[in-house]
Amino acid sequence: MTAIAPHVSAFFQERLTLERHASSHTCDSYAYAFRLLLDYASKRLKVAPSRLELEQINAQMVVGFLSYLEKKRSNGASSSNVRLAAIKSFMRFMEYRVPSALDQIHCILAIPMKRTNTRLVRHLSAEEIQALLDAPRPVNWPGIRDRAMLHLCFACGLRVSELTGLRLVDLTLQPHPSVLVHGKGRRERCLPLWKQTATALRAWLAVRGAASTPEVFVNARREPMTRSGFEYILEKHASTASKHCPSLSTKRISPHLLRHSCALTQATKDLRKVSLWLGHAHLQTTEIYTRTDPSIKLEALEAVMAPKLRSGRFRASDKLIASLTARSFMRRTDS
DSSP, rough: OOSSSHHHHHHIIIIIIIIIIOOOHHHHHHHHHHHHHHHHHHHHHOOOOOOOBGGOOOOOOHHHHHHHHHSSSHHHHHHHHHHHHHHHHHHHHHHOOOOOOOOOOOOOOOHHOOOOOOOOOOOOHHHHHHHHHSSTTTTTTTHHHHHHHHHHHHHTTTHHHHTTTOGGEEEOOSOOOOEEEEEEGGEEEEEEEOHHHHHHHHHHHHHHHOOSBBBSOTTTTSSSHHHHHHHHHHHHHHHHHTTGGGGGGHHHHHHHHHHHHHHHHTTTHHHHHHHHHHHHHHHHHTTTTHHHOOOHHHHHHTSOOOOOOOOOOOOOOOOOHHHHHHHHHHHHHHO
């Protein structure tokens, strides 16, 4: 039997960090996936996570874990696929370290990814965005901070990790306000700021104080803002904004919803501009916004000449036939 703990540590310290040079976002995502997997396995086998063995993490265990994510944690197919990708990456690493477990590893690698539905992107209207940005009251330290966070998150279409990881050295407020974003896959992008967003950031920096952390946004303990902390703040202000804009109460407000809303305010006629603004690696990722924006379809509709309709005269049916048809319809309805 092979203890899994040393191999998991080697996977993160050697494979991801040294060999693959994986970004901190990738490492965090993989670490979260393994935390969920090992917690699930330890409860199912009644064994401490540090005492789990590689042979216990077989294909049946992984399939049960994926089912647990969907049924108990209400994760969608996309989230399950992300967790499965982390497990498969680890198992490819183990192929060379524990050759005796090749059959077990190949069974896990053979587990297929789930197909996902391609749905229209959910987003907020201009009125809903305005109500949300107006929700924080800039009369105290938290209100000024929250207003700056919401404005920046929407204006730049930031991911949560990009917002919470933003540092003071990444901000340029003079002479032309801009922000340097450290995005997914180590891709950096420099974005200009609206005058209103720059004003909100200046107000926040004036009251931020001399926190020891280099991050722009901090919590009440003067520690870096976390993902869960920003999600809580966003949910709180969405509840406040829904009193002035009732349509917000029917939507699930998430940080990524602000990113989608930002994308749809950009010029979706030029996909490359939107892709560069959001930091997408491929244009195919940006194409989802063209499905939501009706202006793209209207241009396509106007560019094509509609076929002519065949002319003809409409003749009313016989009164007797019409009455019998109506009587037959009523009888079917009553039955």
